[in-house]
Amino acid sequence: MDKIKNSKILITGGAGFIGSNLADALIEDNEIVIVDDLSMGKIENLPQSTHLHFFEHSITDEEFMNRLLLNWKFDYIFLLAAVASVADTIVRPIETHEVNQNANLSILEIIRVNQLPVKKILFASSAAVYGNMPELPKREESNVDPQSPYAIDKYATERFTINYGKLYGIPTVATRFFNVYGPKQNPNSPYSGVLSLISNAIKTDGMFSVFGDGEQTRDFVYINDVIQALNLLMLSDQTLFQVYNVATSKVTSLNQVINNFEAISGKKLKVKYVSDRLGDIKNSYADISKIRSVGYKPQISILEGLRKYWDFLVDENEGNLK
Structure with missing residues (x-):
């Protein structure tokens, strides 16, 4: 599997499940910075390495994120941080919106305003955006029906990420994770x-x-296949400004x-x-023909x-x- 190498990488939410597995896969060949407030992630998830730089911070701290992005000038950025509890977003829609949408938009804006030379930014969206639409399998072009503040924020930020890329020449891509x-x-x-x-x-x-x-x-997808997908989407020139299901079908x-x-x-x-x-x-599974076209094989x-x-x-x- 092709992997990112010799790069400076930011993983927000990197002490969580997907982020820490991604860090494990990339730590040997890269300098990795992780920003995580540890509300759901765990410090013990992180690899022990001199290549790892950990900051216990919320991505909503705009001043901190601005300094970090300007100082490091990352090659690759994985936007994985989120309040991932649907129930929590229903109880606290405004507070969780700050993390799930506004903080990510702020990161995009810092990159735009300062014209930071990032090679690619990936935003982790969710199959939750499809909601209760009956069409199966779920295709990236399918209608969406986000039911919760969590799903609404995921969809809106996905669109922001893709369209910031198109409007301002920032290389972006987004994923819709199924059941990882x-x-x-x-x-x-x-x-x-x-x-x-x-x-x-x-x-x-x-x-x-x-x-x-x-x-x-x-549609249950094992973490190793997700890591394969993330590497492919970051490294491929074909994936700019696109959204991809990450699943097994x-x-x-x-x-x-x-x-x-x-x-x-x-x-x-x-x-x-x-x-x-x-x-x-009741039923959900993905059409993965789009991501297969760039070499993904679960x-x-x-x-x-x-x-x-x-x-x-x-x-x-x-x-x-x-």
């Missing part, structure tokens, strides 16, 4: 992926609540995931079936990914999960 999973996912996060919640319930002998009949489907039901996890772990999950949640999407099947994820959890807990 893998090591360093935080089961205590209010927006934790369903797979980390299931694995946590198995290892703690806890109860897992299934909303509905468990036949709802998702494979459909997996929640019940299948539970069965696979039980087989891999050798443990029985305690499951409680409860009523559907209002507004929950490598990790759901079974292999779950096995890798479980092995990581076992190692992390020194074998006490078995």
